[in-house]
Amino acid sequence: MFERSPAERPMPTSTIEDYLKAIYAEQLARPGERVTTGRIAEALSVTPGTATSMMKTLANAGLVSYEPYGGVTLTGAGEALAMRVLRRHRIVELFLVEVLGMDWSEVHPEAERLEHVVSEKMLERMDALLGRPTFDPHGDPIPTARGDVATTDHPSLLTCEPGRHRVARVLDQSADFLRRLDRCGVVPGEVATVGARDDDGPVVVETTSGRHAFDRAAAAQILVEPVQDPATRS
Numbered sequence: 625m626f627e628r629s630p631a632e633r634p635m636p637t638s639t640i641e642d643y644l645k646a647i648y649a650e651q652l653a654r655p656g657e658r659v660t661t662g663r664i665a666e667a668l669s670v671t672p673g674t675a676t677s678m679m680k681t682l683a684n685a686g687l688v689s690y691e692p693y694g695g696v697t698l699t700g701a702g703e704a705l706a707m708r709v710l711r712r713h714r715i716v717e718l719f720l721v722e723v724l725g726m727d728w729s730e731v732h733p734e735a736e737r738l739e740h741v742v743s744e745k746m747l748e749r750m751d752a753l754l755g756r757p758t759f760d761p762h763g764d765p766i767p768t769a770r771g772d773v774a775t776t777d778h779p780s781l782l783t784c785e786p787g788r789h790r791v792a793r794v795l796d797q798s799a800d801f802l803r804r805l806d807r808c809g810v811v812p813g814e815v816a817t818v819g820a821r822d823d824d825g826p827v828v829v830e831t832t833s834g835r836h837a838f839d840r841a842a843a844a845q846i847l848v849e850p851v852q853d854p855a856t857r858s
């Protein structure tokens with residue numbers, strides 16, 4: 625008989641899932657670049673040494689391709705697993721808002737825990753009850769059961785043309801920011817009219833609740849799509 629050293633002990637699934645999700649998010653943020661272990665360490669608040677040894681574990685499991693000093697990319701298997709976690713996370717968030725009546729500013733931490741434990745059977749029931757949704761409460765696309773995810777290419781309040789826009793997605797999902805958007809009526813599905821901008825001033829939008837100014841960093845976190853005006857449509 626031999627004893628396993630700590631390094632050989634199987635990693636908890638939830639830890640692996642959190643790493644895969646973090647790598648996926650970094651890949652999305654910088655398409656085409658390998659993800660450095662430094663960025664993963666920062667995203668998950670672990671030491672670089674911890675992140676590096678985890679990269680080796682994930683590489684041994686066939687979930688990432690890892691080059692020492694060159695960073696990582698998800699393999700097909702790693703990306704499929706990341707999609708399954710994101711699907712659970714986003715369906716859980718929508719369920720908490722739509723069915724349990726929780727606020728969109730408070731569901732993310734709940735989903736961070738539940739995404740690791742919800743069974744496929746329960747997820748399927750939630751998905752059916754919600755009517756096979758394609759977006760979560762923050763406007764994030766929900767991957768399909770097959771692992772496909774819609775790619776959206778929306779401008780932000782900072783980059784869109786002036787005029788009427790529908791709020792499509794909110795990238796900063798901190799509770800404070802979401803509560804502020806609630807007060808301004810700047811939430812997915814609502815219409816906001818974007819005024820003319822100058823090069824470094826705030827972005828002023830008008831909603832049903834009045835006029836609101838966002839600084840440029842905040843404006844970049846709010847993605848929108850133009851509203852087609854029926855009068856001008858041919």
Ligand SMILES: [Zn+2]
Nearest residue numbers: 717760762764
């Ligand atoms: Zn979300």
